[in-house]
Amino acid sequence: MKLATWNVNSLNVRLPQVLDWLAAQQSSGAAVDVLALQELKLTDDKFPFEAFSQIGYQAQCFGQKTYNGVALLTREPATDVVKNIPGFSDDMARVISANVQGVRVIGAYFPNGQEPGSDKFDYKMNWLKGLRDWVREELAKHPKLVLMGDYNITFDDADVWDPVGLKDSIHCTEEERYQLRALIALGLHDAYRLFPQAEKSYSWWDYRNFGFRRNQGLRIDHILVSHALKPLVKACVIDKSPRKNERPSDHAPVIVEVGNED
């Protein structure tokens, strides 16, 4: 089973790239079974269900105008779909979860937080607490669980191109990293770090200042897997190939491959 997450920064703009990428994954060996998308920036009535259907994907969509918006694309049917975090009131469309092929899959667009001390940072902290309380319950119900998306948090300095210059700045604060470790402490594992990886591996690069060309990036898109899935994880990679497109997203997709139990 192959799962992936990708912040597309407008599905209107990136739809052809997502379709191409899914087709390329399929022809390269194994098709993506579940793709979690973030930052759709469109409402459900504008979601391109037909385009995905034509290449074999069903879509569960939780859209929003202008900002946010998330979706799960699946080859097999998705059941028990839940939108946002039960018990946490939120007017932003950030989370969608479903059962797919026996796995509870949560796709999430974590708040940006803007700047430590800001209202948006407080919202981010409250959101993270709400997420954690809910994921704790989800893990109890679904031992096989994947939590993936744009976390907008780096684990540590290895995820940061300039840890000195960006010390304590947004995505790199100790408060955010504490929240990320608290999620891990529920019984989750950073799939990417289960394997040897090249140094200076990032999933996001600033559009400004030739960030990608200079590899001035952050690793803020993550796939966390539960204890039960950890021994089944075969690989986890960041795929920079969509950056070759003319108008790429500022995020690259992250992919995890999970084997069967037998």
Add this chain to the structure above:
DNA sequence: ATGCCTCAGCTCCTGAGA
């Protein structure tokens, strides 16, 4: 530089992203 780029929208500027 509270900038640099990209996207959406009550679109020729502004807010937000990260």
